[in-house]
Amino acid sequence: SQTIHQWPATLVQPVGSPLSLECTVEGTSNPNLYWYRQAAGRGLQLLFYSVGIGQISSEVPQNLSASRPQDRQFILSSKKLLLSDSGFYLCAWSAARGMAQHFGDGTRLSIL
Amino acid sequence: TQLLEQSPQFLSIQEGENLTVYCNSSSVFSSLQWYRQEPGEGPVLLVTVVTGGEVKKLKRLTFQFGDARKDSSLHITAAQPGDTGLYLCAGANNNDMRFGAGTRLTVKP
Numbered sequence: 001s002q003t004i005h006q007w008p009a010t011l012v013q014p015v016g017s018p019l020s021l022e023c024t025v026e027g028t029s030n031p032n033l034y035w036y037r038q039a040a041g042r043g044l045q046l047l048f049y050s051v052g053i054g055q056i057s058s059e060v061p062q063n064l065s066a067s068r069p070q071d072r073q074f075i076l077s078s079k080k081l082l083l084s085d086s087g088f089y090l091c092a093w094s095a096a097r098g099m100a101q102h103f104g105d106g107t108r109l110s111i112l
Numbered sequence: 113t114q115l116l117e118q119s120p121q122f123l124s125i126q127e128g129e130n131l132t133v134y135c136n137s138s139s140v141f142s143s144l145q146w147y148r149q150e151p152g153e154g155p156v157l158l159v160t161v162v163t164g165g166e167v168k169k170l171k172r173l174t175f176q177f178g179d180a181r182k183d184s185s186l187h188i189t190a191a192q193p194g195d196t197g198l199y200l201c202a203g204a205n206n207n208d209m210r211f212g213a214g215t216r217l218t219v220k221p
Contacts, residue, residue, distance in 0.1 A: 006154075043200065043213035044155075090154050097207035100145050103154030 002027035006091045006104030014112055019064075019078040021107050023091030026072065031093040033074040034101060035066055038088045050074060051097065086111045115139070116203055116212035124218040128190055133215040135201035136183040142205050144184050146175055149198040149214075191219045 006023045013019060025031050032051055036044040046059045048066035056066050063082050067075045074091060088108055092101040116137045125131055135144070143162040147155035159168050161177035161184060168175045172195075174187040188195055198214045 042198075044211040046210075092154070094209075098142065098204040098209055100143075100157050100160050101202070101209065102157065103147075105154050106152070108152070 002093070002102065004091065004093055004102055004104045006107060008107060009105065010108045010110075012110045012112060013081050015083055016080050019076070019081050019085070019109070021076040021089055021091075021109075023074045023076075023104055024072055025074075025093045028072070028093070028095070030071060031095065032097055032099075033068060034092040034094070035064075035074065035076050036090040036092065038090060038106075040088075044090065048076070049097075081111050083111050085109065116201055116210060118199075118201060118212035118215050120215060121213070122216045122218075124220065125191055127192055127219055127221050129219075130187070130189050131191055131217070132185055132187045133199055133217070134183065134185050135203075135212055137203060138182065139203065139205060140181050141203035142181075144177055144181070144204070145202045145209075146184070146186055147200040147202065149200060150196075155198075155200055188217075191217075193219045193221050195219050 003026045034049045035047040037047055038044050048058055050056050050068045053068055064078050088106050090106045091104040094101045119134050143160055145160050146158045149155040159175045164179045164181045166177045172189045176185050196219050198216050200211055200214045202209050202211045
């Protein structure tokens with residue numbers, strides 16, 4: 001069966017520090033991968049998606065970037081965090097674009 | 113951009129009551145998913161509907177896809193505290209999927 005792992009579960013970082021959140025998927029090949037940010041208890045904002053290694057599409061201009069160095073690895077990064085980067089970050093995978101997505105447990109990021 | 117509107121935004125009911133939440137759009141979708149999310153966790157897929165007029169049942173939950181594939185409803189019978197959570201709908205079209213803002217359901221014992 002397929003599983004998705006996301007870490008860390010929580011992270012507290014100072015303003016201006018770098019960020020690296022990692023997501024890995026097991027049990028499937030060539031998944032579509034996604035990074036979302038979720039405001040407190042509300043809907044999901046798509047940040048990035050990837051259909052293959054090295055292929056990244058950005059949905060919104062922002063202080064973040066994404067990379068896919070391996071087929072089942074998706075990384076969310078920032079060189080310098082802003083206060084506005086605080087939030088709940090979710091990684092997800094699907095078999096193809098437009099198909100049901102399966103989510104990790106999320107990372108709660110707090111910027112101080 | 114496909115805009116999905118979910119209503120109500122918040123719903124608080126007593127254990128044992130029935131409820132219906134809605135997901136509406138002006139766009140036609142090839143499929144629509146419903147998810148439930150508990151605090152501090154990722155959304156969990158409940159169901160996918162693909163055919164206009166389709167009805168799917170998952171224990172006490174009944175999902176319906178509108179005939180025109182623009183809207184969907186989720187009905188819960190005899191709600192339980194374990195049903196508490198954020199219910200999200202997501203519509204897919206042209207290899208794109210968009211999420212609604214969700215309905216926050218609280219079921220009080």
